[in-house]
Amino acid sequence: MLRVHIWSDFVCPWCYLGKRRWEKALAGFAHARDVEVAWRAFELRKDQPSVPGRRLADLMITNYGMQPAEIDEVFDRIRGLGAQEGITLHPEQVRPVNSFDAHRLSRLAADAGAGEPVMDALFRAYHAELRNIADHGVLRDLAAEAGLPDGEVAAMLRGDRYAETVRAQEAAARTAGVTSVPSFVIDGQQARHGAVEADDLLTMLNEEWEKNSRTGSDRPA
Template identity: 55%
Template sequence: MLTIEIWSDVVCPWCYLGKRRWESALARFPHADDIRTEWRAFELRPHQPTVPGDTLEETMRRDGHTKSELDGIFRWIGELGEQQGIVLQPQHYRPVNSFDAHRLVKLAASHGLADTMTERILRAYHEELRNIADHGVLRALAKDAGVPADEVAALLAEDAHADEVRADEAVAARIGVTSVPSFVVDGREAVHGVLETDALSAMLEQVWARHTAAAGS
């Protein structure tokens, strides 16, 4: 079994794109059943409040981007999403804190539902424009994903799984993950950015060949 860890943030459109391309690469990989994907937490905006405020466009305008520049970037991101069958509309995003969403994914992972939970949160934030920091929203999304409601309520009332999220972030800092998505193979080498599906397929072939050669030596 070969483990691929993917550091990502649910409020990152590139991570949603990266997830779709990763799934496409796995679908064409002949040894996909021997690949274990583990989702790791990363907060792009760890100090972001839980209540939606300015839009992403307004935030980026303050950082020096022009409206015409952002229009082009956002249109391009939307087109890339269409190619993967997802809706990306960054011009409408109102960034919020993603820490509790990451904790919820950790809880879901204990039930074998990490991928399902991640997918549901991504769709809620990017396509439905919901506040994924709101506990009522998270409870509803967890129900959709099949995570036990009583465990979700306990999670949101306390700080369960916070240490796991912080541990992911500590590992990211130690191994040099500074942007997402980042793909880490067997805890050693990292590939950063939104790679094309063909590039991800090539990576899989290379690491699989190295992995099987090491196992046979």
């Protein structure tokens, strides 16, 4: 059994790409049934408000000193990579928001057996549909589309359920040395960070499987 932890944030276009590439890698792995995957929360902008404000491009100019031409080049690349993976990305239009409650919803969905469809819905809503995934109404709509009971979702969003779970996963990221997303850690050993190609992820899976086969180990992640 291989245990994989993947840290990710819904407002990160590279994480959306990373999820698609991970799925492609896993589909090509001969022992996919023996892979246990745990998606983990990571907030890129913890202080971001829940109401959309400035565009991502504006934040990149202010926070990182990037020039408009540089940003256009990055955004063109992101859109092109998204098209290759069959997903729509609108980095030039997104307005970053806080993702904490989206991560809480993702934890609720995972416990209810609907983790994958809700994750996909959150990524699509933010990057393709330009919806505010910090808005509780939007989160409830996305959850309902995945078949989650609205009353349970609404109660979770009103309270602090899964808040400690999200914080614990973020703390675990620091312990694991994860400082950027997406980050893929297999069996607590090999790690890949950032815009990793599906072939590289598949190689990592095969390497760890072979290593475990030789040692007969079943290390915890």
